[in-house]
Amino acid sequence: MRSRWISAITADESTIPLLHPSSSSLFLVNLLPRPVSSRSSSSAAAAAAAAAVRETRTPETPTPDSHLLSRLSSILSRRHWRRSRALKRLGPCLNPLHIAELLRTRPLDPETALAFFQWVGQRPGYCHTVDSYASLLGNLLRSKSPVNAEKIIVSMVKSCISAKDMRSAINSIRAFRRTGGPADFRPSLRCYHMLLRSFERFSMTDEMKDLYEQIVKDWILPDIITCNTIIKAYCKEGNIAEAKQYLRYLLEAGLKPDTFTYNSLILGYCKNNDLDRACWVFVMMPQMGCQRNEFSYAILVHGLCEACRIDRAFVLFSKMGDDGCCPNVHTYTVMIDGLCKEGKVEYAESLLNEISGRGLVPSTVTYNALVDGYCKSRKTEAALRIMKLMESKRCKPDAWTYSMMIHGLSKENHLEDAEAMLNEAIEKDSFPNVFAYTGLIDGYCKQGKFVDACRIMKLMELNGCKPDVWTYTTMIDSLCKDNRLHDAKSMLNEMFEKGLDPNVVTYTALIDGYCKRGHVDAALEIVELMESNGCQPNAWTYNELIYGFCQERTVHKAMALLSRMLESGLSPGLITYTALIHGQCKEGDIDSAFRLLDSMEVNGLVPDQQTYSTIIDALCKGGRIEESYSLFKSVTEKEVRANKVMYTALIDGLCKAGKLDSAHSLLEEMVSKDCLPDSYTYSVLINGLCKENKLQEAILLLNDMFERGIEPTNVTYTILIDEMLKKGDCEDAKRMLEQMVSSGCKPNAITYTVFIRAYCSKGRVEEAENVMLEMKKGGVRPDLMTYSTLIDGCGNIGFIDRAFSVLKDMMDDACEPDYWTYSVLLKHLIKRKQVNSVLANMSDLWKMLEIDTILELLQEMMKHSCTPNVVTYNALISGFCKECRLEEAYMLLSHMKERGISPNQGIYTCLINCCCKVKRYSEASTFIGSMVECGYLPHLESYRLLLSGLCDEGNFEMAKMLFGDSLDRGYNCDEVAWKILIDGLLKNGYINICSEMLSIMEERHCSPSSQTYAMIARDIRELINEPLIEIEG
Structure with a gap:
C-alpha cells in the first residue's frame, strides 16, 4: 500500500532534474540582473x-x-x-x-x-x-x-x-x-518566500511557477518552505498534478516532506472530491514519519462534511485526541456546519456548548452556522435563541446573521418579524445582503402582497444593496403565478434597463406564466428574446412550452419541440414525456400515448404514477374500461403503487358505464390497499349515483365522507345541488348550498350555473339574472357555460334582444363565445322565424341552417355592439364543416375576408378536414399551403386524412410530394411515422407507398427511432397475411 501511494505521487518519470526551469520566460528574462560596466549606472x-x-x-x-x-x-x-x-x-x-x-x-x-x-x-x-x-x-x-x-x-x-x-x-x-x-x-530567499506567499494569497499560480524558475536562475537553492508554498497553492486549486511536480522537486533535492506538505495534499484531494485518496494520505502520514496536527484533521473533516459524509467526519473529529490534537474553534465550526447541513442541529448545538466548556471562544461564523441550521430546519425560535446567546457572549451578529434570520422568518411567513429584524440590522449598521432582502420580497410575493414587495425592493436600493437577478426572478415568478403577466414583463424590461442579464430561470418563469394562461405565442416571443440575448433554453423551458402546447390541444407542436430539445443536446425527462402523453390523450390519440410510453422506457425512464394515471384516465373517459383496468393491473405488477388518481379514474369510468356495483367494489379495494379515497373519489361516485337517479344513496355517501373525516369540495356539493334542482327540489338545493357555505366551501362558477339553468328551464330569467349578479358580487367570474346557459334561457322565452345583451356582457368580460354559444343563438333565431320548428339536437340545427340565418346573427351582433371576430367565424365555419356543408363554409370564409379578418389555425383545420371528408383533396392541399404561408403548422391529422385520401384515389405521386413537403415543417419524425404511416397508410393497407415514404424520410434525414421502425415492421408483417387493398398504377 505504501509503495503504491509513493508511486502515485511520483509517477511519470523515473529521473527528473532537481530544478526544472523552462526554456524561456519573458518574466524571467526581465528579472535577470544585467552586468554593469562601472560602479554607478x-x-x-x-x-x-x-x-x-x-x-x-x-x-x-x-x-x-x-x-x-x-x-x-x-x-x-x-x-x-x-x-x-x-x-x-x-x-x-x-x-x-x-x-x-x-x-x-x-x-x-x-x-x-x-x-x-x-x-x-x-x-x-x-x-x-x-x-x-x-x-x-x-x-x-x-x-x-x-x-x-x-x-x-x-x-x-x-x-x-x-x-x-x-x-x-x-x-x-x-x-x-x-x-x-x-x-x-538579488532578492534573498526570504524575500522570494514573501513574494510566493503573496502570489498564493491571490491564487496566482502561473506567476508562482515563473518566480520559482527565477529563484533557480538566481542560483538560490529552494528549501522546504519554497516547495510547500507552491504545493499548497496548487492544492488549493485542486491541481494535484502540478502539486506532485513540485513534490518531486522537493524529494529529489533531498528534502523530506513535512506535515505541511501532506496537509496540502489532503486539501488538494478534498478539493477534487477524491476523499479516498485524501484519507489514504492522512492514514499514511505517521508511517511517513510525519505527525498529524490539528490542521490535518480540520482539512479532512471539512472535506468529508463538504461531501456530505458527516458520520465519517464526526468519527474523525472524535479521534483527534488519539494524535494529541485538540480541535480549535475552526474545526468545531466546520463540524457544527456539517451537522447543521444534515439537519442534526440539536447535536450541533451540543458541540457549541463543548467549545465553551473547553475554554474556547466561538466566533461569529460558529454561531452563524447554527443560526443557519435552525432557520433551514424552520426553527426560527431556536435560531433567535442562538442569536441572543451570541449577543450575551459579546459576539456581535454580522450582516450574515441578520440575513439568515430575515430569510428564515420570511420562509415561515413571519413577515412582520422579518421586517422588524431588517430594520434592526439597518439601525445597527449590519446591512443585510441581497439574500435577506430577496427572502423577504419572496415572502410578501407568496402572500400576494406585491406593494410590500416593491416597497422592500426600494428600501433595498436606498440602503445600497442592489437587487440582483434572483431578486427580479422572484418577483417575476410570483407575478406570473398571480396572473399579473403584464407586470412581470415590465419587471423583465426593468432588468434590461438596469444592465442585469436575466438567466434561464428568469426567462422560464415568464414563459411558464404565459403557457399556464394559454398565451403560448407570447411565451415563444420570450424564447426568441432569451436566445437573442445568448441565453439558451434548458429542459425546464422546453417542458413549460410543451405543457403550453398540449394545453391548447396542439400536441404536434409540442412533439416538434421534443425534436428540437434533442437537437439541442438536452435529454427529455419524466416530466417531458408525461406532459406529451397527457397531450396525446387530450386529443384522443391514446395509441400515440402508448407509443410515447414505450419510447420513454426504451430511453431508460421509468413511468411513474402520474404517467400511468394519465393514460388510465384517458382510457376511462374514452369508454375503454376493460383496457384501462388491464393497464391498472399491469402497473401494480410493475411495483408502481396504485394511487388515488388511478382508482378514481377507474371508479369514474365504471360509473359512467353504469357499473355502480363494480365502482363500489373498487372503492372498498382502494381502502383495503391503504389508499384512502379523497373528496374527488367520492364526488365521482356521488355523480354516478345521481346519474342513476339514486339521490338518497348519494346523500348517504356524503354522510360517509363526513364520518371518514373527508371534507366535501364545491364539486361534491354542486353535483348534489344539480341533481336536486333537476328533480325540482329547489328548497333542498338551497339548503345544500347553505350547508356548503357554512362549511367554509365557496361556491364556484358551476354551482351558480346550475341554479341559473334551473331558473331558466322554468322561464324565471330575472331570478337567473339575479343569481348572475350575486355571483359577480361574490367575486366569482361567470364562465362560458354560465353565459351560454343564460343566453339560452333568454331565448327560450323569446327575449332575443336580452340574449344578445348577455352576449355583449360575455364578450366585454373577455369570455369568448364558442360553437355551443352561437348554436344556441342560431337556434332561437330559427325559432323566431319558424315558430313551430323542433330541433332534436345541435347536429340537426347545422343540417337545416340557412346562410341567411347566419347573416342575421352577424347583423344582430353588430346591432348589439358585439363585433364578430375570428373566433366567431371559427365557431360558425366549424359548425358547417362538421356537417360537411363546405359551400356554406366557403361563403362564410369569403364574408370574413371581405371584413378584413384573416382565417386562424382552427378555421384552416376545419376546412382541410372537411375537404378531405368530401374527397376534394386538391382544395385541401391548397388550404394546407395557405396555412403554412400564414405561419401555421397544420395538424398531422390533416396530413393523414389528405394523404390517405390521395392514395384512395390512386394519386400516389401527389401524396409523396405533399409528404416530402411536410418533412420540412419541423414535425417530430416519430410522430410523422405514427400518425401518417402507421395510423394512415398501413391501416388502409398501403404497404408499398408506406415503404416509399419511409425512404423519403431517410433521404431527408428525418428517420424515425428504432422502436418506430419496429412498429412499422410489425404492422407490415400483420398486413402481409391479409388481403391487400392497395391500388397502384
Missing part, C-alpha cells in the same frame, strides 16, 4: 528605469494638482521641512497618487525622499500603494544612492490588496532589475 539607464517605473501607472489615473505638488516640492527643499506649518496643513490632503507623482516628477534628494515617504506613511488613515513604492524606487535609482531595495520591495508587496496590485509590483521589480538596480542586487 549611466544616466541613460537611470532615465530608462524612471520610464519603466512610470509604465506601472494606470493609464486612466488622473494627474494630481500640479500647484499642490509645486508647493510640496518647495517645502521639502528646505532644510527643516518637518517643522513646516504649511506641510502640516497640506498633510491631510495628500494621497498616494500625490506622493507617487511627486517622487516621479520632482527633483528630491534621496534622503529627503525617503524621510518624507516615511513621514507621510505614519499619518493616520494613510497607506502607501504599489505606485508610490515604485516611484520611491525610481527616485532612489535616479539619484544613484545606496538603496536598501529589498526592504522597499517587501513593503511594496505587503501593500498589495489584489492580483492587479501584485502584477504591478512585479512589473516594478522587473524594471528595477532590468534598467538600473545595483549590479549585485
Whole structure:
C-alpha cells in the first residue's frame, strides 16, 4: 500500500532534474540582473528605469494638482521641512497618487525622499500603494544612492490588496532589475518566500511557477518552505498534478516532506472530491514519519462534511485526541456546519456548548452556522435563541446573521418579524445582503402582497444593496403565478434597463406564466428574446412550452419541440414525456400515448404514477374500461403503487358505464390497499349515483365522507345541488348550498350555473339574472357555460334582444363565445322565424341552417355592439364543416375576408378536414399551403386524412410530394411515422407507398427511432397475411 501511494505521487518519470526551469520566460528574462560596466549606472539607464517605473501607472489615473505638488516640492527643499506649518496643513490632503507623482516628477534628494515617504506613511488613515513604492524606487535609482531595495520591495508587496496590485509590483521589480538596480542586487530567499506567499494569497499560480524558475536562475537553492508554498497553492486549486511536480522537486533535492506538505495534499484531494485518496494520505502520514496536527484533521473533516459524509467526519473529529490534537474553534465550526447541513442541529448545538466548556471562544461564523441550521430546519425560535446567546457572549451578529434570520422568518411567513429584524440590522449598521432582502420580497410575493414587495425592493436600493437577478426572478415568478403577466414583463424590461442579464430561470418563469394562461405565442416571443440575448433554453423551458402546447390541444407542436430539445443536446425527462402523453390523450390519440410510453422506457425512464394515471384516465373517459383496468393491473405488477388518481379514474369510468356495483367494489379495494379515497373519489361516485337517479344513496355517501373525516369540495356539493334542482327540489338545493357555505366551501362558477339553468328551464330569467349578479358580487367570474346557459334561457322565452345583451356582457368580460354559444343563438333565431320548428339536437340545427340565418346573427351582433371576430367565424365555419356543408363554409370564409379578418389555425383545420371528408383533396392541399404561408403548422391529422385520401384515389405521386413537403415543417419524425404511416397508410393497407415514404424520410434525414421502425415492421408483417387493398398504377 505504501509503495503504491509513493508511486502515485511520483509517477511519470523515473529521473527528473532537481530544478526544472523552462526554456524561456519573458518574466524571467526581465528579472535577470544585467552586468554593469562601472560602479554607478549611466544616466541613460537611470532615465530608462524612471520610464519603466512610470509604465506601472494606470493609464486612466488622473494627474494630481500640479500647484499642490509645486508647493510640496518647495517645502521639502528646505532644510527643516518637518517643522513646516504649511506641510502640516497640506498633510491631510495628500494621497498616494500625490506622493507617487511627486517622487516621479520632482527633483528630491534621496534622503529627503525617503524621510518624507516615511513621514507621510505614519499619518493616520494613510497607506502607501504599489505606485508610490515604485516611484520611491525610481527616485532612489535616479539619484544613484545606496538603496536598501529589498526592504522597499517587501513593503511594496505587503501593500498589495489584489492580483492587479501584485502584477504591478512585479512589473516594478522587473524594471528595477532590468534598467538600473545595483549590479549585485538579488532578492534573498526570504524575500522570494514573501513574494510566493503573496502570489498564493491571490491564487496566482502561473506567476508562482515563473518566480520559482527565477529563484533557480538566481542560483538560490529552494528549501522546504519554497516547495510547500507552491504545493499548497496548487492544492488549493485542486491541481494535484502540478502539486506532485513540485513534490518531486522537493524529494529529489533531498528534502523530506513535512506535515505541511501532506496537509496540502489532503486539501488538494478534498478539493477534487477524491476523499479516498485524501484519507489514504492522512492514514499514511505517521508511517511517513510525519505527525498529524490539528490542521490535518480540520482539512479532512471539512472535506468529508463538504461531501456530505458527516458520520465519517464526526468519527474523525472524535479521534483527534488519539494524535494529541485538540480541535480549535475552526474545526468545531466546520463540524457544527456539517451537522447543521444534515439537519442534526440539536447535536450541533451540543458541540457549541463543548467549545465553551473547553475554554474556547466561538466566533461569529460558529454561531452563524447554527443560526443557519435552525432557520433551514424552520426553527426560527431556536435560531433567535442562538442569536441572543451570541449577543450575551459579546459576539456581535454580522450582516450574515441578520440575513439568515430575515430569510428564515420570511420562509415561515413571519413577515412582520422579518421586517422588524431588517430594520434592526439597518439601525445597527449590519446591512443585510441581497439574500435577506430577496427572502423577504419572496415572502410578501407568496402572500400576494406585491406593494410590500416593491416597497422592500426600494428600501433595498436606498440602503445600497442592489437587487440582483434572483431578486427580479422572484418577483417575476410570483407575478406570473398571480396572473399579473403584464407586470412581470415590465419587471423583465426593468432588468434590461438596469444592465442585469436575466438567466434561464428568469426567462422560464415568464414563459411558464404565459403557457399556464394559454398565451403560448407570447411565451415563444420570450424564447426568441432569451436566445437573442445568448441565453439558451434548458429542459425546464422546453417542458413549460410543451405543457403550453398540449394545453391548447396542439400536441404536434409540442412533439416538434421534443425534436428540437434533442437537437439541442438536452435529454427529455419524466416530466417531458408525461406532459406529451397527457397531450396525446387530450386529443384522443391514446395509441400515440402508448407509443410515447414505450419510447420513454426504451430511453431508460421509468413511468411513474402520474404517467400511468394519465393514460388510465384517458382510457376511462374514452369508454375503454376493460383496457384501462388491464393497464391498472399491469402497473401494480410493475411495483408502481396504485394511487388515488388511478382508482378514481377507474371508479369514474365504471360509473359512467353504469357499473355502480363494480365502482363500489373498487372503492372498498382502494381502502383495503391503504389508499384512502379523497373528496374527488367520492364526488365521482356521488355523480354516478345521481346519474342513476339514486339521490338518497348519494346523500348517504356524503354522510360517509363526513364520518371518514373527508371534507366535501364545491364539486361534491354542486353535483348534489344539480341533481336536486333537476328533480325540482329547489328548497333542498338551497339548503345544500347553505350547508356548503357554512362549511367554509365557496361556491364556484358551476354551482351558480346550475341554479341559473334551473331558473331558466322554468322561464324565471330575472331570478337567473339575479343569481348572475350575486355571483359577480361574490367575486366569482361567470364562465362560458354560465353565459351560454343564460343566453339560452333568454331565448327560450323569446327575449332575443336580452340574449344578445348577455352576449355583449360575455364578450366585454373577455369570455369568448364558442360553437355551443352561437348554436344556441342560431337556434332561437330559427325559432323566431319558424315558430313551430323542433330541433332534436345541435347536429340537426347545422343540417337545416340557412346562410341567411347566419347573416342575421352577424347583423344582430353588430346591432348589439358585439363585433364578430375570428373566433366567431371559427365557431360558425366549424359548425358547417362538421356537417360537411363546405359551400356554406366557403361563403362564410369569403364574408370574413371581405371584413378584413384573416382565417386562424382552427378555421384552416376545419376546412382541410372537411375537404378531405368530401374527397376534394386538391382544395385541401391548397388550404394546407395557405396555412403554412400564414405561419401555421397544420395538424398531422390533416396530413393523414389528405394523404390517405390521395392514395384512395390512386394519386400516389401527389401524396409523396405533399409528404416530402411536410418533412420540412419541423414535425417530430416519430410522430410523422405514427400518425401518417402507421395510423394512415398501413391501416388502409398501403404497404408499398408506406415503404416509399419511409425512404423519403431517410433521404431527408428525418428517420424515425428504432422502436418506430419496429412498429412499422410489425404492422407490415400483420398486413402481409391479409388481403391487400392497395391500388397502384
